[in-house]
Amino acid sequence: xxxxxxxxxxxxxxxxxxxxxxxxxxxxxxxxxxxxxxxxxxxxxxxxxxxxxxxxxxxxxxxxxxxxxxxxxxxxxxxxxxxxxxxxxxxxxxxxxxxxxxxxxxxxxxxxxxxxxxxxxxxxxxxxxxxxxxxxxxxxxxxxxxxxxxxxxxxxxxxxxxxxxxxxxxxxxxxxxxxxxxxxxxxxxxxxxxxxxxxxxxxxxxxxxxxxxxxxxx
Amino acid sequence: xxxxxxxxxxxxxxxxxxxxxxxxxxxxxxxxxxxxxxxxxxxxxxxxxxxxxxxxxxxxxxxxxxxxxxxxxxxxxxxxxxxxxxxxxxxxxxxxxxxxxxxxxxxxxxxxxxxxxxxxxxxxxxxxxxxxxxxxxxxxxxxxxxxxxxxxxxxxxxxxxxxxxxxxxxxxxxxxxxxxxxxxxxxxxxxxxxxxxxxxxxxxxxxxxxxxxxxxxxxxxxxxxxxxxx
Numbered sequence: 151x152x153x154x155x156x157x158x159x160x161x162x163x164x165x166x167x168x169x170x171x172x173x174x175x176x177x178x179x180x181x182x183x184x185x186x187x188x189x190x191x192x193x194x195x196x197x198x199x200x201x202x203x204x205x206x207x208x209x210x211x212x213x214x215x216x217x218x219x220x221x222x223x224x225x226x227x228x229x230x231x232x233x234x235x236x237x238x239x240x241x242x243x244x245x246x247x248x249x250x251x252x253x254x255x256x257x258x259x260x261x262x263x264x265x266x267x268x269x270x271x272x273x274x275x276x277x278x279x280x281x282x283x284x285x286x287x288x289x290x291x292x293x294x295x296x297x298x299x300x301x302x303x304x305x306x307x308x309x310x311x312x313x314x315x316x317x318x319x320x321x322x323x324x325x326x327x328x329x330x331x332x333x334x335x336x337x338x339x340x341x342x343x344x345x346x347x348x349x350x351x352x353x354x355x356x357x358x359x360x361x362x363x364x365x366x367x368x
Numbered sequence: 369x370x371x372x373x374x375x376x377x378x379x380x381x382x383x384x385x386x387x388x389x390x391x392x393x394x395x396x397x398x399x400x401x402x403x404x405x406x407x408x409x410x411x412x413x414x415x416x417x418x419x420x421x422x423x424x425x426x427x428x429x430x431x432x433x434x435x436x437x438x439x440x441x442x443x444x445x446x447x448x449x450x451x452x453x454x455x456x457x458x459x460x461x462x463x464x465x466x467x468x469x470x471x472x473x474x475x476x477x478x479x480x481x482x483x484x485x486x487x488x489x490x491x492x493x494x495x496x497x498x499x500x501x502x503x504x505x506x507x508x509x510x511x512x513x514x515x516x517x518x519x520x521x522x523x524x525x526x527x528x529x530x531x532x533x534x535x536x537x538x539x540x541x542x543x544x545x546x547x548x549x550x551x552x553x554x555x556x557x558x559x560x561x562x563x564x565x566x567x568x569x570x571x572x573x574x575x576x577x578x579x580x581x582x583x584x585x586x587x588x589x590x591x592x593x594x595x596x597x598x
Contacts, residue, residue, distance in 0.1 A: 318526075
């Protein structure tokens, strides 16, 4: 499993692996929004938590179809399916690799973009915490969506249609945690719910995704 | 197929009867509401449609589980057949709600918890139908959509409670509960019950018709395949 994780990380960070695309997209969103809505600091401070969360979510979405597609095309997926490690573990490792190359950098980059969007001072801690706790859920849900659509020729659009409604609770809790953190009231509640969501997704979704992959490999 | 063929005209007739009685009774023989005026009458379409939209998804969840566990083909086809019907019900509920909300709340749309979760339900229906349409092999499609339906149900419930985080919202609370003191008045309640019965029967009728069509299409395909082999 460690070997698989290292292999996926190496493939993702290699040139053309799509690493950095999500980050660049996140950066672009944070730059374009002030250009679009105007540079008024108070307005930006109000919408910053939501924009940062939506940006992170969309950046995550960009690279989802790569989780399984390449392995599925060149037949590695068949080998992984008959490998001695369970397919559920393979899915979990691939989701973890996806998180390490998208979710984690996004989380680390987010305070910088928070400055660009004039996020108020108390919000930074909650922003990093909520993204750190919430983006694994995004990767896991995305891995499930990718597993559903991996057999399709052009699954990209369908993938986003399937995954976006599933992202709703994560987005609401995540953005709400930051917003409450900025206002200085009750952020831990939203954060705990977010963490619970991630834990639940980590426990259950690999099974659903593995079932979908088995169907697709049939 | 035989049972459903015998039942179908009765169900269709009954649902037509209920809908016309309930509709005429509700629209022409109930008084206007004290505050809402005649707009209150949208309740006869809005409430039953919203109920069937949610119950339709629950039915899809049950049939998906039956397909995954017992591999009963009709079950998967019934789930497939229910998808577009449920989507239509959500659309009816959203549109009638907007039409009512414009004069009453002064807005077509508000990001209210109930409205938002209904919009999310619409998205789930869309994704479900799109996945059925995208996968070519029928058994694969049935498996994948079933898994999606189960996971989607969990997340739909999660979203329903997540949006409660914002505020209580504009939408009034439940007023048809059996165990509450304050409910909708009987003048409106009785025709509403008839309308709900009519919508349930309509849903069952439509799903049966669509399932029968799917079964026939499946039979036709196997006949064609056999012909090609021979």
